Amino acid sequence: MTDATPVVERTGALSAKPSGGPIIFFDVARGVSAQAVVLGHALNIFVPGIFMVPGQRVFYMQSFAVIIFFVLSGFLITSAVLKKKSQPGFTFGSYLIDRIARVIYPLIPALVLITVFDFLVIHGSTKLPFIRIDLSPQTIAGNFLLLFNHPFFQELAPRLHMPWMNVGPVGSGAPLWSVVAEWWIYVAFGLLAFVAIRRMKLGVGGVILLVFSIAVPVGYMVKGGYESLAWIIGMLYALSAAQMRKLPVALHGLIALLATAGFLASLYYGGQNLHAASSIGTASVAFCHLYFWLSGRKDGDGTASVPGGTVPRLATPWFNRFSVFLSSFSYSLYLIHFSVITYLWVYLHDQLSAWQLIPLALVVSNVLAYGYFLLVERHFHKVGKFLKARMLR
Numbered sequence: 001m002t003d004a005t006p007v008v009e010r011t012g013a014l015s016a017k018p019s020g021g022p023i024i025f026f027d028v029a030r031g032v033s034a035q036a037v038v039l040g041h042a043l044n045i046f047v048p049g050i051f052m053v054p055g056q057r058v059f060y061m062q063s064f065a066v067i068i069f070f071v072l073s074g075f076l077i078t079s080a081v082l083k084k085k086s087q088p089g090f091t092f093g094s095y096l097i098d099r100i101a102r103v104i105y106p107l108i109p110a111l112v113l114i115t116v117f118d119f120l121v122i123h124g125s126t127k128l129p130f131i132r133i134d135l136s137p138q139t140i141a142g143n144f145l146l147l148f149n150h151p152f153f154q155e156l157a158p159r160l161h162m163p164w165m166n167v168g169p170v171g172s173g174a175p176l177w178s179v180v181a182e183w184w185i186y187v188a189f190g191l192l193a194f195v196a197i198r199r200m201k202l203g204v205g206g207v208i209l210l211v212f213s214i215a216v217p218v219g220y221m222v223k224g225g226y227e228s229l230a231w232i233i234g235m236l237y238a239l240s241a242a243q244m245r246k247l248p249v250a251l252h253g254l255i256a257l258l259a260t261a262g263f264l265a266s267l268y269y270g271g272q273n274l275h276a277a278s279s280i281g282t283a284s285v286a287f288c289h290l291y292f293w294l295s296g297r298k299d300g301d302g303t304a305s306v307p308g309g310t311v312p313r314l315a316t317p318w319f320n321r322f323s324v325f326l327s328s329f330s331y332s333l334y335l336i337h338f339s340v341i342t343y344l345w346v347y348l349h350d351q352l353s354a355w356q357l358i359p360l361a362l363v364v365s366n367v368l369a370y371g372y373f374l375l376v377e378r379h380f381h382k383v384g385k386f387l388k389a390r391m392l393r
Contacts, residue, residue, distance in 0.1 A: 024320050024323055024324075025290075025291055025294055025295070026072060026076070026291075026327070027320075027323040027324050027326070027327040028323045028327075029068055029072060029287075030068075030069070030072060030326075030327045030330050031323055031325075031326025031327040031330055032326070033065035033066075033068045033069060033330070034065070034326070034330035034331075034333045034334055035326070035333075035362070035366075036061040036062060036064070036065040037061075037062040037065045037066070037175070037333075037334060037337065038333065038337045038341070038361065038362055038365050038366075039061065039062075039358070039362060040060055040061040040062030040063075040065070041062055041175070041337065041338055041341055042341055042357070042358045042361040042362065043358065044060075044062075044130065045130050045341055045342070045345055046345065046349070046354035046357045046358055046361070047354045047358075048129065048130065052130070057271050057272045058272060059267065059272050059274075060272075060274060062175075063274035063275065064274055064283070066178055066227055067227065067230050067274065067279075067280050067283050067284065068230075068283075068287060069178070069182075069334075070178075070182070070227050070228065070230035070231045070234070070284075071230040071231065071233055071234040071283075071284040071287050071288065072234065073182055073185075073231055073234065074230065074231035074232060074233065074234025074235040074238070075234035075235070075237055075238045075288065075291075076234075076238075077186065077189065077235075078189075078193075078234070078235040078238035078239060079238045079241065081095070081190075081193050081197075082238065082239070085197045091194070091198070091392070092190055092191065092194040092198075092200060093391070093392050094388060094392060095190050095193075095194070096187070096190060097384055097387045097388050097391065097392070098384055099183070099186045099187075099190070100384075100387065101380045101381070101383040101384030101387060102380050102384070103179065103182070103183055103186070104146075104183070105376075105377075105380050105383045106331060106332065106335065106372075106376055106377040106380065107176070107179060107335065108144065109376050110173075110332075110335040110336055110372070110376075111143055111144060111170060111173065111176075113336070113339075114170060114171050114172060114173045114336070114339050115135065115140055115170055115171060117339065117343065118133060118135055118170075118171035118172055118339070119135060121342075121343050121346055121347075122171070122172075122342075122346065128342065128345070128346075130345075131172060131174055131342065133171050133172060134167070134168060134170065134171065135170065135171050136164075136167075138164040138165075138167055139167040139168065139170050140170055142167040142170075143167075143169065143170040143173070143176070146180050146183055146184075147167075148167045148168050148169055148170075148177075148180065149167075149168060149169075149177055149180065149181075149216075150215070150216060150219070151215050151216065151218070151219025151220075151222075152212065152215055153165045153166050153167075154166045154219070171339070172338055172339040172342040172343075173338065173339065174338055175334060175337075175338050176335070178227065179334075179335070180216075181216055181217065181220060181227065181228065182231070184212075184213045184214075184215075184216035184217070185213070185216070185217055185228060185231055187209065187213040188210060188213035188214045188217070189235070191206060191209065191210045191213070192210070217231075221277075224275055224276070225275045226275060226276060226277040226280045226281075227275065227280060229277055229280050229281055229284070230280050230281075230283070230284040233281065233284040233285060233288065234284065234288065237288040244288075244292050245292065245295075245296065247292070249292075249293055249296035249297055252289045252290075252292040252293035252296060253289070253293045255285070255286075255289040256286045256289035256290045256293055257286075259282045259283075259285040259286035259289065260282070260286045262278075262282035262286075263279055263282035263283045263286060266278040266279040266282055267279055328373060328378075329366075329369050329370045329372070329373035329377065331373075331377060332369040332370070332372040332373040332376070332377045333365060333366060333369035335369075335372070336365070336368060336369055336372060337361075337365040337369065340361065340364055340365045340368055341361045341365065344357060344360060344361055344364065345357070348360075
């Protein structure tokens with residue numbers, strides 16, 4: 001979810017020029033998915049009688065949006081590595097610093113804000129109707145070290161009789177589990193990728209880090225959460241992109257339709273389970289073929305979308321610019337939205353109706369997220385350059 005920022009990722013600032021067709025596809029997917037996460041969580045919190053009834057089959061749009069984030073991330077990160085692999089200065093160190101600047105740098109201030117405002121608003125550890133607010137020292141430390149929900153500690157804690165080792169997201173930062181899961185996927189993928197493309201040798205420390213990283217996606221899968229499968233599928237489609245573009249465009253459309261049908265069937269027979277391998281796998285395949293189908297079509301004047309050629313305009317310039325805008329601060333929105341919704345519930349759930357609080361949550365979350373983007377996130381390029389200048393030889 002932190003890597004589908006086509007224009008902002010390249011320039012470090014919001015471009016006034018809209019990007020081309022396939023790139024806009026990623027912008028739209030990321031921007032709409034981030035809004036779906038906010039809306040889905042607002043519906044859960046403010047209308048629990050409809051969206052949080054135990055045993056009720058509900059399509060949680062936020063869970064579907066997370067699938068899109070994972071498959072996008074797998075596709076774009078792999079594509080970026082393939083593009084840079086011939087550059088002499090592209091090392092595992094530079095790759096990891098890029099990920100730190102893009103993912104960890106915006107995350108840390110968000111964790112600080114969430115912790116501080118949780119103490120101020122909720123006054124310590126407590127249990128709200130929809131979330132347990134844990135602000136214990138070990139939970140705070142585990143979050144800043146990106147070690148919460150780690151399978152190793154989940155297994156060791158009961159065996160060593162040290163329950164404090166197993167912690168979850170801090171306070172109202174519940175959605176941050178996916179950011180941490182992706183972080184460890186980035187580390188594992190980077191190690192494996194540089195072993196393959198640079199013949200990098202892993203010492204004992206490297207092997208330990210690889211096992212420690214891979215344990216996170218594997219641990220989630222063992223417990224029934226197959227979001228990492230979407231990342232892997234995105235990676236595989238990026239690796240085979242050249243071959244995919246040689247296939248007939250109509251075939252991509254057909255596969256996308258068949259995969260969508262499989263996704264709907266999986267939801268129907270699986271009780272709307274958006275964490276299952278079947279639903280995540282079919283959704284990811286449909287998404288990737290939809291991308292290749294759109295990027296391979298011709299626009300109205302017959303201009304073909306081919307690698308290195310002219311990309312067709314899929315929509316109006318206004319639509320393209322708006323898509324880039326929504327995409328630009330979607331990571332910031334994901335980081336802070338659940339806390340914002342929680343605070344609105346604490347202060348206003350007795351004063352306003354649910355249907356007043358839901359649009360209010362959307363507006364306030366977006367405004368604050370864009371402010372956070374301007375103040376923090378958009379400077380990640382500078383942070384990356386600063387770290388490389390001091391940490392890489």
